[in-house]
Amino acid sequence: MNIELSVVMPCLNEAETLAICIEKAQGFFEREKISGEVIIADNGSTDGSQQIAKSLNATVVNVPQKGYGSALRGGIEAANGKYVIMGDADDSYDFSNLMPYLLKLREGYDLVMGNRFKGGIKPGAMPFLHKYLGNPVLSFIGRLFYKSNIGDFHCGLRGFSKKAFYTMELKTTGMEFASEMIVKASLKNLQITEVPTILSPDGRTRPPHLNTWRDGWRHLRFLVLYSPNWLFLIPGLILMVFGLITSAVLISGPISIGSVNFDVHTLLFTSVLALIGFQFILFYGLTKVYTVENDLLPKSKKYDRLFKFINLEKGLIIGFILVIVGIALSFSAYTDWQAISFGNIENNSVFRRVIPAVTLMLLGVQIILFSLFFSILGLKK
Numbered sequence: 001m002n003i004e005l006s007v008v009m010p011c012l013n014e015a016e017t018l019a020i021c022i023e024k025a026q027g028f029f030e031r032e033k034i035s036g037e038v039i040i041a042d043n044g045s046t047d048g049s050q051q052i053a054k055s056l057n058a059t060v061v062n063v064p065q066k067g068y069g070s071a072l073r074g075g076i077e078a079a080n081g082k083y084v085i086m087g088d089a090d091d092s093y094d095f096s097n098l099m100p101y102l103l104k105l106r107e108g109y110d111l112v113m114g115n116r117f118k119g120g121i122k123p124g125a126m127p128f129l130h131k132y133l134g135n136p137v138l139s140f141i142g143r144l145f146y147k148s149n150i151g152d153f154h155c156g157l158r159g160f161s162k163k164a165f166y167t168m169e170l171k172t173t174g175m176e177f178a179s180e181m182i183v184k185a186s187l188k189n190l191q192i193t194e195v196p197t198i199l200s201p202d203g204r205t206r207p208p209h210l211n212t213w214r215d216g217w218r219h220l221r222f223l224v225l226y227s228p229n230w231l232f233l234i235p236g237l238i239l240m241v242f243g244l245i246t247s248a249v250l251i252s253g254p255i256s257i258g259s260v261n262f263d264v265h266t267l268l269f270t271s272v273l274a275l276i277g278f279q280f281i282l283f284y285g286l287t288k289v290y291t292v293e294n295d296l297l298p299k300s301k302k303y304d305r306l307f308k309f310i311n312l313e314k315g316l317i318i319g320f321i322l323v324i325v326g327i328a329l330s331f332s333a334y335t336d337w338q339a340i341s342f343g344n345i346e347n348n349s350v351f352r353r354v355i356p357a358v359t360l361m362l363l364g365v366q367i368i369l370f371s372l373f374f375s376i377l378g379l380k381k
Contacts, residue, residue: 092200187226235280251267330353
């Protein structure tokens with residue numbers, strides 16, 4: 001008989017609650033007349049969890065590589081079902097009520113997320129920091145960065161098709177596996193929806209494996225690193241535009257706001273802001289090429305246009321022009337310095353040429369080096 005649904009539970013010393021979770025899932029199969037299986041992805045339990053699972057006719061998959069993501073990947077790869085629903089084996093999720101997930105999967109959705117904030121969080125089921133800070137903030141960042149409508153990025157109960165799982169090409173080994181799944185599904189334009197899910201208190205007497213600050217940071221780090229737009233491009237554009245505009249104003253002459261006077265010393269700092277912003281933008285380009293060419297991010301039409309707009313020849317021409325202009329401004333300032341017999345420079349007009357000259361030369365060299373490295377990274381094209 002073809003198996004329609006595989007329920008995968010990661011397991012690391014879950015003897016207290018494993019049996020009830022397996023029995024609930026199997027009871028759901030029998031009640032709804034679903035061809036299903038329960039997969040226990042064991043991550044090195046020493047409390048007899050494997051024997052409990054086998055006694056209840058669940059399939060035990062031993063996953064030696066440690067980590068929540070590693071255990072789930074091992075269990076999902078061993079699953080035989082067309083659809084997979086994953087959930088923690090701590091009895092916080094109700095495996096006897098999986099029909100809302102299966103119905104959405106049958107409708108054609110690739111990923112079906114649970115939403116605990118819509119379904120209900122029972123007293124004591126979620127720590128205060130997770131409920132009011134961690135989950136809302138990380139979910140907001142995920143929605144902002146990846147244009148996703150998912151309200152609960154970290155719900156442990158979720159379903160997906162086996163085909164969608166391989167399409168997502170998940171890599172992480174830890175708790176950030178939960179975030180990676182939504183990020184990859186969003187980037188690859190898979191069909192995602194969510195259903196209300198009730199979260200109950202953890203049925204175990206021991207502390208959970210989840211570490212609030214460590215795993216929260218891993219989720220945040222993943223969300224940021226997989227979004228070079230927000231990590232590099234947007235901050236870079238803000239810094240560079242602000243630096244260039246204020247520098248252009250100060251080059252024409254000093255400005256005063258109230259009793260505060262801004263002159264060449266401020267010009268030096270605004271030029272540095274422009275350079276820092278440009279560095280951010282260069283790193284965005286290099287990161288984009290690296291992640292796409294190494295299959296970490298999907299290729300888009302914008303990416304192909306990037307190579308048509310930016311190439312080695314254009315970069316070298318623009319870079320050398322900026323360097324030459326910078327050298328010309330430097331020579332002009334040098335002649336003024338020579339005119340006063342290389343004495344103390346008291347005229348700020350000289351600095352209004354020296355600072356832009358140095359800035360242009362630095363920008364030119366950066367563009368030349370970027371163009372060379374950008375072309376090396378994109379050699380596959």
